[in-house]
Amino acid sequence: MKSHTIYLTKSVPARMDFVNITSDVAKAVAESGVKEGLCLVNAMHITASVFINDDEPGLHEDYKRWLESLAPFDPGRERYHHNRTGEDNGDAHHKRQIMGREVVVAITKGKLDFGPWEQIFYGEFDGRRSKRILIKVIGE
Amino acid sequence: MKSHTIYLTKSVPARMDFVNITSDVAKAVAESGVKEGLCLVNAMHITASVFINDDEPGLHEDYKRWLESLAPFDPGRERYHHNRTGEDNGDAHHKRQIMGREVVVAITKGKLDFGPWEQIFYGEFDGRRSKRILIKVIGE
Amino acid sequence: MKSHTIYLTKSVPARMDFVNITSDVAKAVAESGVKEGLCLVNAMHITASVFINDDEPGLHEDYKRWLESLAPFDPGRERYHHNRTGEDNGDAHHKRQIMGREVVVAITKGKLDFGPWEQIFYGEFDGRRSKRILIKVIGE
Numbered sequence: 001m002k003s004h005t006i007y008l009t010k011s012v013p014a015r016m017d018f019v020n021i022t023s024d025v026a027k028a029v030a031e032s033g034v035k036e037g038l039c040l041v042n043a044m045h046i047t048a049s050v051f052i053n054d055d056e057p058g059l060h061e062d063y064k065r066w067l068e069s070l071a072p073f074d075p076g077r078e079r080y081h082h083n084r085t086g087e088d089n090g091d092a093h094h095k096r097q098i099m100g101r102e103v104v105v106a107i108t109k110g111k112l113d114f115g116p117w118e119q120i121f122y123g124e125f126d127g128r129r130s131k132r133i134l135i136k137v138i139g140e
Numbered sequence: 141m142k143s144h145t146i147y148l149t150k151s152v153p154a155r156m157d158f159v160n161i162t163s164d165v166a167k168a169v170a171e172s173g174v175k176e177g178l179c180l181v182n183a184m185h186i187t188a189s190v191f192i193n194d195d196e197p198g199l200h201e202d203y204k205r206w207l208e209s210l211a212p213f214d215p216g217r218e219r220y221h222h223n224r225t226g227e228d229n230g231d232a233h234h235k236r237q238i239m240g241r242e243v244v245v246a247i248t249k250g251k252l253d254f255g256p257w258e259q260i261f262y263g264e265f266d267g268r269r270s271k272r273i274l275i276k277v278i279g280e
Numbered sequence: 281m282k283s284h285t286i287y288l289t290k291s292v293p294a295r296m297d298f299v300n301i302t303s304d305v306a307k308a309v310a311e312s313g314v315k316e317g318l319c320l321v322n323a324m325h326i327t328a329s330v331f332i333n334d335d336e337p338g339l340h341e342d343y344k345r346w347l348e349s350l351a352p353f354d355p356g357r358e359r360y361h362h363n364r365t366g367e368d369n370g371d372a373h374h375k376r377q378i379m380g381r382e383v384v385v386a387i388t389k390g391k392l393d394f395g396p397w398e399q400i401f402y403g404e405f406d407g408r409r410s411k412r413i414l415i416k417v418i419g420e
Binding site: 059062066098099108117118138140 | 141145178180182185210211220221223224225230236237241242271272274276278
């Protein structure tokens with residue numbers, strides 16, 4: 001069994017935004033030499049997500065408004081008790097649960113085995129600082 | 141390490157519905173010859189989900205009403221900017237994020253290692269056309 | 281390829297609560313002897329979750345209130361048709377979909393490859409009885 005581990009670092013200028021990391025993941029798969037296996041991609045921070053969906057700016061705007069309606073940014077200490085720790089990112093911990101921590105993608109014949117529109121995104125909900133993403137490839 | 145890859149095709153007559161695919165996945169695991177390993181099952185389309193829950197029609201009705209309340213179908217271009225591309229399925233991209241893209245299931249002693257009520261479902265949110273589901277088994 | 285399978289049993293006194301199971305998972309990884317691989321952790325019941333987030337009591341209170349607002353406990357048979365089966369846990373099946381069934385964690389150099397704040401939680405939404413959690417480690 002082969003394995004390959006890559007840590008990406010992303011610094012997103014906005015509080016909330018989505019970054020297409022598909023080419024980073026495809027590169028890690030190619031480097032691994034794995035022809036048949038699995039690829040895990042996860043946010044290493046708990047106010048961020050990795051998810052698969054469409055690379056379409058209108059959809060990303062929709063996601064932002066929708067997540068804001070489900071878990072609004074609010075730096076006060078009433079809506080989010082988490083902010084009583086001195087943080088202001090209670091909302092980001094909720095948004096991340098909707099969008100998910102990780103994806104697991106099949107590797108077939110040496111490539112990410114994707115449907116026609118699948119793209120991998122890093123979802124940032126408390127940005128403006130560097131955070132890490134883990135890519136782990138295992139297989140043969 | 142062994143691996144085995146299967147593509148299912150499902151065409152769901154309704155816009156939104158859930159299809160039990162547990163037997164398809166169990167068959168793929170049996171064919172693989174894997175005794176100890178992992179099985180990934182994911183929607184290959186971004187307006188569909190694979191998830192694990194109960195095979196109970198009342199619950200599925202509940203899920204449909206709940207998802208409709210969280211992300212209503214609306215073919216207009218105001219609620220979902222995604223529909224400005226000419227699509228009418230903005231809601232489906234949101235529903236899929238709630239229900240998830242994929243499941244990873246343990247294989248133990250040659251079988252899906254399930255709790256008493258676990259069943260695997262394909263969740264369709266923009267149906268009436270053929271879509272694919274990936275099953276990837278790895279292990280020994 | 282090595283594999284290792286552990287079943288945890290948890291009985292949570294409250295209807296809804298979160299239990300940190302990180303040390304249980306770390307122990308299973310150590311026992312497995314796997315240095316590079318993947319670790320799946322999933323709830324075996326469909327009214328419970330396994331998720332990764334912060335071990336901070338204020339955040340857990342926030343999650344409870346938020347989940348209650350998204351899918352309120354209601355033992356009646358109108359809001360949740362699922363309760364027409366004689367159950368009263370329709371809400372729990374919904375809460376579990378928000379928080380997720382499983383996590384997949386990378387194992388690197390024999391350890392869970394975690395960011396600074398990542399902790400693994402068992403999320404119970406219909407407690408007061410014993411339920412099982414599966415830990416499956418594969419790798420080399």
